[in-house]
Amino acid sequence: MDLRTRYLGLDLRNPLVASASPLSNTVDGVQRLADAGVGAVVLYSLFEEQLRREAEQNARLAAAGTDSFAESLSYFPHTADADHGTRRYLSLLERAAAAVSVPVIGSINGSTPGSWAGYARSMQDSGAAAIELNIYYLPGDSHVSGRDVEQRHLDILGRVKEAVTVPVAVKLSPYFSATAEMARRLDLAGADGLVLFNRFLQPDIDAETLAVAPGTSLSRAGEARLPMTWIALLHGRIDASLAATTGVEGSKELIKYLLVGADVVMTASALLRHGPDYAAVxxxxxxxxxxxxxxxxxxxxxxxxxxxxxxxxxxxERGDYVSALRRANSADFGPW
Incomplete structure (x- = not known):
């Protein structure tokens, strides 16, 4: 079987990509993923907060609505030597890229435009075949408009594209008022790929300790339906590559995502559950x-x-929606 595919202009041996996770924290982990057969590996993310602290503790924020950023630093784990963390990341990237024959993609997680975007160039210089720009931003400020949120994404992309010549993929959330238009605007602004979608990691509440309980959980197959819907709508309508992520438990989800038009399918949850060798399965x-x-x-x-x-x-989509409700209405769900 010919499983070869192209993503971000890169030739991959197959469409399965190991997304950012603890599995890519070491060179050995990246090698295990490559040996298991994945087409590419995305390294774990460097966070904007780390990079800003390292570059300039008291920098004036570049984007409107970011006056709360200084406060947000207090929630981010402090490291005794942030610069050491960045050097360690770039060293890992350089060694991993040299150790495997598949593309290694650097990842930056950010939410505001700024000078930190220049670190993408350092990733490129360290051997990253591409950059995945993970934009995680929850606009909780009631004075921030939807258009401002969209422009923030475009500004971040623009800063990173100015800094690098390797392809840049944008990992974004599904929570836009017009997701298809946002995808088109990012495509026109130079995004080489879109990764659909970033999971919103909602906090829980501990009712006994009366505290917020942040945490993460591995995705499940049911979560694939939302990105699947949007990939089916965007396929063939934009030039950027389309990467599917979330809800990939096995080959069934891999196949479904390809059927709706994904160029590649990314997974972390399945590989964390079963180990890197599960890629071969x-x-x-x-x-x-x-x-x-x-x-x-x-x-x-x-x-x-x-x-x-x-x-x-x-x-x-309206027809699919109505049909689904009609089927649900006629189904026998048993006694209430």
Missing amino acids: MLDGLSRWMGRKEYTAVDDFRGLLAVPIGSDEVAR
């Missing part, structure tokens, strides 16, 4: 499914179930 499942369906290459079926170009996207 997922790819074997993809190959066996292709054999049953008599496909010889991924491009033979990629986008087969995407929303056709020229169709009425709104009517299509």
Whole structure:
């Protein structure tokens, strides 16, 4: 089977990418992922807060609505030597890129424009084949408009694109008033790829200690439906590559995402649950499914179930919505 694919202009041996996670914290971890067969590896993220603290503790914030940033630093774990953390990251990136034959992608997690974006160039110089720009921003300020939020994303992308020549992918959330338009604007602004979607890691409440309980949980297959919907709508409508993430538990989700038009499918949860070697299991499942369906290459079926170009996207999604509710209404859910 020909599993080769292209993502961000890079030639990958297959469409399964190991997304940023603790598995890529070491060179050995990156090697294990590569040996298991993934097409590329995204390193764990450097955070804007780390980079800003290192570069300038008292910098004037570049974007409107970021006057709370100084306060936010108090919530970010302090490191005795932030610069050491950055040097360690770049050293890992350089050694990992030299140790494996698959592309290694650097990751920056940020929410405001600023000079920290220059660190993307350091990643490029250390061997990153591309940069994944993870924009995690929850606009809780009631005075910040939706257009301001959108412009913030474009400004961050612009700063990073100015700093590097390698491809840049933007990992964004689904919480825009017009997600398709935002995707188009990012595409026109130079994003080489879009990663759909960033998970909103909502905090929980501990009712006994009366405290907020932040934490993370691994994604489940049901969470794939939202990014799947948007990838199906965007496939063929923008030039940027489309990477699917969230809800990938096995080869079934890998196949579904490819059918709706994803160029690559990223997973961390499945590999954290089962170990890096599970990548080989997922790819074997993809190959066996292709054999049953008599496909010889991924491009033979990629986008087969995407929303056709020229169709009425709104009517299509509205129709799917109404059909789903009708089926639910007629289903027997047993006694209440």
